Amino acid sequence: MTLVVDAAVAILRRQDGQVLLAQRPEGKPWAGWWEFPGGKIEAGESALAALQRELDEELGIRATMASPWLLREFDYPDRRIRLHFFRVSAWQGEPHGREGQQLAWQSPAQLTVGPMLPANAPILQALLLPEVLAISHIAEMGEAAFFTALSQSVTPSITPSLGQAQPFLLQLREKQATPQQQERWGLQMLELTAGSATRLVVNADVALARRIGAHGVHLPAAQLMQCTQRPVDLLCGASCHSPLELEHAARLGLDYVTLSPVQATRSHPDAVPLGWTTFAHWLADYPLPVYALGGMQPADMQQAQAHHAHGLAMQRAWWRE
Ligand SMILES: Nc1nc2c([nH]c(=O)n2[C@@H]2O[C@H](COP(=O)(O)OP(=O)(O)OP(=O)(O)O)[C@@H](O)[C@H]2O)c(=O)[nH]1
Ligand SMILES: [Mg+2]
Numbered sequence: 001m002t003l004v005v006d007a008a009v010a011i012l013r014r015q016d017g018q019v020l021l022a023q024r025p026e027g028k029p030w031a032g033w034w035e036f037p038g039g040k041i042e043a044g045e046s047a048l049a050a051l052q053r054e055l056d057e058e059l060g061i062r063a064t065m066a067s068p069w070l071l072r073e074f075d076y077p078d079r080r081i082r083l084h085f086f087r088v089s090a091w092q093g094e095p096h097g098r099e100g101q102q103l104a105w106q107s108p109a110q111l112t113v114g115p116m117l118p119a120n121a122p123i124l125q126a127l128l129l130p131e132v133l134a135i136s137h138i139a140e141m142g143e144a145a146f147f148t149a150l151s152q153s154v155t156p157s158i159t160p161s162l163g164q165a166q167p168f169l170l171q172l173r174e175k176q177a178t179p180q181q182q183e184r185w186g187l188q189m190l191e192l193t194a195g196s197a198t199r200l201v202v203n204a205d206v207a208l209a210r211r212i213g214a215h216g217v218h219l220p221a222a223q224l225m226q227c228t229q230r231p232v233d234l235l236c237g238a239s240c241h242s243p244l245e246l247e248h249a250a251r252l253g254l255d256y257v258t259l260s261p262v263q264a265t266r267s268h269p270d271a272v273p274l275g276w277t278t279f280a281h282w283l284a285d286y287p288l289p290v291y292a293l294g295g296m297q298p299a300d301m302q303q304a305q306a307h308h309a310h311g312l313a314m315q316r317a318w319w320r321e
Contacts (some may be wrong), residue, residue, distance in 0.1 A: 025099050035117045049240050068086055070289065172189060217234050257291070
């Protein structure tokens with residue numbers, strides 16, 4: 001039987017977006033390789049308690065804000081390792097290498113230290129995903145109002161509830177529009193967001209995404225379930241509403257999913273809301289970043305992240321900001 005080891009791992013993130021990496025010290029397996037701080041969960045210990053203990057032992061800090069994020073499994077030659085990742089956004093004390101290890105604050109987009117432990121590559125990708133997925137709302141707002149709102153969103157200062165201005169992932173989703181309209185709007189979105197960190201994903205239409213040079217595609221649930229291989233040249237996300245869909249998305253190795261509806265929403269009045277308890281329960285061991293969707297407001301961010309969400313997907317509430 002394979003040896004299974006559980007570890008609690010911390011993504012310490014500063015206001016400027018940099019995350020803390022540590023170099024594994026001499027004498028440990030994989031010495032010299034870089035990792036996120038953390039360590040093995042002891043028998044009878046919760047993942048969060050292990051996280052707090054390891055942060056004290058390795059860095060001499062105490063996390064004051066930690067939310068469960070992803071669970072990634074990885075097979076090393078001698079063991080299967082289950083990494084319980086937490087995002088830590090506030091702590092007491094100044095991190096210092098208490099075990100003689102080197103530390104480095106790094107931008108996930110551009111590491112200057114390495115190599116990273118092999119299990120961590122998908123984590124860096126996930127860290128690059130913005131915390132907001134904004135869904136287009138042209139059908140209801142009208143073209144002019146929507147593009148005005150979009151151009152305001154890509155400039156700073158429009159997201160006060162999230163602290164500093166943040167990039168977001170933008171989804172072109174206009175089910176009633178003709179292909180020509182969608183193409184025109186998609187191009188307009190790319191033009192307006194060029195030069196910002198905003199990335200565009202196109203709902204359902206992989207060919208359109210490639211034709212206009214969008215960054216990715218977002219698969220509706222039915223399309224997700226038909227899909228046997230993800231596109232590798234595009235960012236790829238999907239809509240999920242059940243454990244079965246979540247599992248399929250994980251098997252395909254998608255970049256993210258949405259899980260909905262968390263709460264009652266005007267766009268899907270008949271759907272039964274999941275509520276935060278079921279939401280968190282379904283995501284307890286989930287490996288992909290998940291956006292909470294359905295009746296979400298920017299002010300729900302903390303609540304969502306406390307329940308395993310990567311961030312929030314919003315339509316109406318985002319453009320009203
Ligand atoms: N801390 C940490 N461990 C990781 C990462 N990625 C990854 O595969 N691992 C693996 O997860 C396990 C974590 O255990 P660790 O070596 O940190 O254990 P520890 O702090 O309890 O120290 P110990 O070696 O004294 O028991 C190791 O097998 C390590 O290779 C990561 O980013 N951070
Ligand atoms: Mg450790």
